[in-house]
Amino acid sequence: MISLRHIYKYYDSKFQRTFVLKDIDLEIHEGEFFTIMGPSGAGKSTLLNIIGMLDEPSEGEYFFLDQHVTKLSEKKKVEFHRNYVGFIFQAFHLIDELTVYENIETPLIYKGMKVSVRKSVVADMLDRFNMVAKKDLFPAQLSGGQQQLVAIARAIAGKPKLLLADEPTGNLHSDQGKQIMELLKSLNKEGITIIQVTHNEEFAKYGSRIIRLADGLISEDSGIATAEKKTNKTK
């Protein structure tokens, strides 16, 4: 589903080129629950941005559903982005001046969905996350966990194939965090590919595959490790 080949990301300042990502090679398959770990500044979020088509790599090739993303037009990218990708964030990033209902509705509007269809989709989401009673509240009136639920509802309302989660539990206490992770797991089971960035070892384990980034390089890839183990076994 996702294939990154020799991805570099760097910023040129006057005398020096600062690398954020160095030669990243990555294959992510449909249905995976993929975890990216690593210390601050390792390039996790940048990698997620590139995968989410919000940012462009300085070098390298990126294929998404067999489309060469680096060569896609801006319009096409927005199109991809609308239809296949959902985002959730550590800081939730709900629109403060919109109600729960309207927040969930936002991506559907941009997708061009009709009002009646939209209504049923949002109602579905509210129902699923037990938020029907809260639909007219504003984000500020909700707890952190609830806000993240709304954010997830918003992210998956458009039925994306890929859900990108940037430290989704970072602002939550552990019970709420667990709840969110369980939810992500069940979503993954329904067929949504999930890529999460996290610091939390425990939550990282929800993933079927974990990579660790350090200074822009992949220092460890559990997928490769298992593959190696497998080859070792067969030896």
Next chain:
Amino acid sequence: MKVFRRVKQNLQWVLINVTGLSIAVACSLIILLYILQQTSYDRFHSKADYIYRITLESNQGASSIHPARVYGDLRQMVTDYPVIERMVRLVPFRNAIVKIGDQKFYSRNAFLTDSSFFKVFDFKVISGNSKKAFSQPGQVFISRTLAIKYFGTLDVIGKEISILHQQDPNFKVFTIDGVMEDFPANSHFHADLLSSFTSEDDLTTWSYTYFLIKKGTDINALRGTLQQKMESENKSGNPAPVIYLQKLTDIHLFSHKSREIENNGEIRSIVLLVSGTIIIIFIALINFFNLSRVQFISRLKSIKVKLINGASRGILAGEIALESLLLSVLSISVGLVIAISLSRHLGISIFDPDRIVLVFLVVLGFIFTIALLSVLPLFTSKIVNDIKVTSRQENLYTYPLLIQFTLAVTAIAATIVLNRQMDYINRQHPASQNANMMVIPDNPWESIQRYEVFKNELLNSTLITAVTAAMEDPGSDILDAVDFEMEGIEKKEGQSINIFTTDSNFFSSLGIHPLAGTTELGFTPSQKWESDAVELSQLRENKSSDKQKLAELEKRVGGYREKYILNQSALKMLGIYNPGKAIGKRFRINFFLPDLFPEGEIVGVVPDFHYTNLHSEEKPLAIAPRKMFNYCFLISIDPKQRGKAIAKIASAWQKINPEFPLQYEFITDTYRKVYAGEYAQTRVLSLFALISIILSALGIFAMAAFSMQHRIKEIGIRKVNGAKVFEILALINKDFIKWIAIAFVIATPVAYFAMRKWLQNFAYKTELSWWIFAVAGLIALGIALLTVSWQSWKAATRNPVEALRYE
């Protein structure tokens, strides 16, 4: 729904914007319509493009005169030049007294005219035959208003009306031959009463004269030909006057000759109004732009989140533009309400079918501009697509703020200059501050003959402190120039001096002191003497053989040596620099009635006392005590008993001049009326300056509020680290002061040159002192500081813990 919620949340921003924008809408609409109205003058005549007014400029130099009307018989000209198809003359009855039944009133809008009147001008006629109008003597057309007011009906044909020309002793009776629709507001004259003439002599006096020229005539060539002919026929020994042909449609905005038929408009005031409006529009738009930028920054987060959720910039621009539409509609509605209520006062109709399209276009242009300005930040600012959505500190747009304050400072400086100039001018006039001097202007001939009687009657009462009279009303023009002789002066070719007659106590009554000699004239001749002198001159001219009568008159008139007073401009013209040297010199003016102004001496020299208006330079004047030409009476009354004094004057007038209504005003008002146009400009510009400073203050208020919001954390940290409130105030205010200082530097030369240009229209002008600009700058600075400090004080005195906990 979401839009309304945003409006509610941002109520103070919305209010600031609606205030500014609605004022801008109202101003631009009103001014636009006003300009349309001003430029539409006289265009309703179907032949407007072929009608020209002929005027003559004579007496080059200091005593040059260029009246709006011409003297003499121009019929030959029309016969000689077939390209002049028709001629219309309008001879004013001056301040005529109209008598209908037993009602009498003054009218300045009564004219004698030619039978070609309705063939050249397209004024509407309600009843009567316009084709035959003014072809017989004794016919008169009156306006609808006059008919309704004095007859109560439009059915007035055949009824009688009497008119007394200012200089006639007797009323003339006319028969009403037709009723005209009231002249449109955008006509340069508004006749209430037009009459035919009895003899050609009636029309060979001063008349406003219009030519209808054949289509396609080269007007400059025609003028040249007429000028040549005039010069070849000139046998007066003085240079021939210069002919001007002025297009009818240019009269209202571009003509400022003396004795205009009515006060004309001014292109300058239009320029001033347009500049003022542009300033206001700019300031309002800048406010809007700044605020939309501010709002954009504060909604940056939601914009980013929306982008991540699949919105494109186009979609977001659409959303923002839609919101701006709401604001536009609100502002336009409020603006229209203001414009409509204002337009009633100005006599302009907004919903005129001819103008509605234009109004619509303005509104549309406005909506478009607003929408454009509101989406502009979306496309000009870099929004980094980033999962880490932060509303980072953005630099404010300081340049728009700079422009805004430049405009505000300019407007304030201009207002100060205008007000000072008006004040300056007003103070130049003698008795201009005297609230107790009554003016009885422009009197009829007969009442002038009874001046002495009237004066004596008034002086019987202690309520009246002085009575004097002069040839002209305060603030008008002195036009009559005559030839003169003076001992020891070699006169230059064509040199003439303007004559001004006054009662002998004129100078002392108006508080004008002589530079040399005296203004106390002692004995001056009576009105009886004057009429004898006139009779004597006439008898002599007619070579009368009545020796006995001649001798008798000579005996009565002779023996008086005239007491002339010159003003400083006259000395300057004559090249005399020491006023004392003129005293005692033999002097006489060569009037066409020689006995009326006999030879005499110069007894006094007075400064240029500015009894006339200050648009043009003071004329060189020879002043002589004579009463028969003094159309204007000036009466000083006891300030403590004004009411009684006025009643006394009214009763004296009624006793002596029972056939004429009394009209009076106070001298302060007379002068003010002369500068009505300038006063209006001053008022409008002051208003504009006020609006612009208020709008600028609102703008800076919003910017400061926003800036504080974003610096709360910074201020908190600074305070935690030991900054004092004062230091924080200084820190924040410094930024704003810097920009206002720059604005001041830019605005000063702009305002200086603009105001110098404006002042050029006055012969006497106030100084453009440096402090005017300093004051303007300080006012702007003061207002800005107050507004900013209000915000920064709130931020600086806030508990820093609160600010820091916030994050």
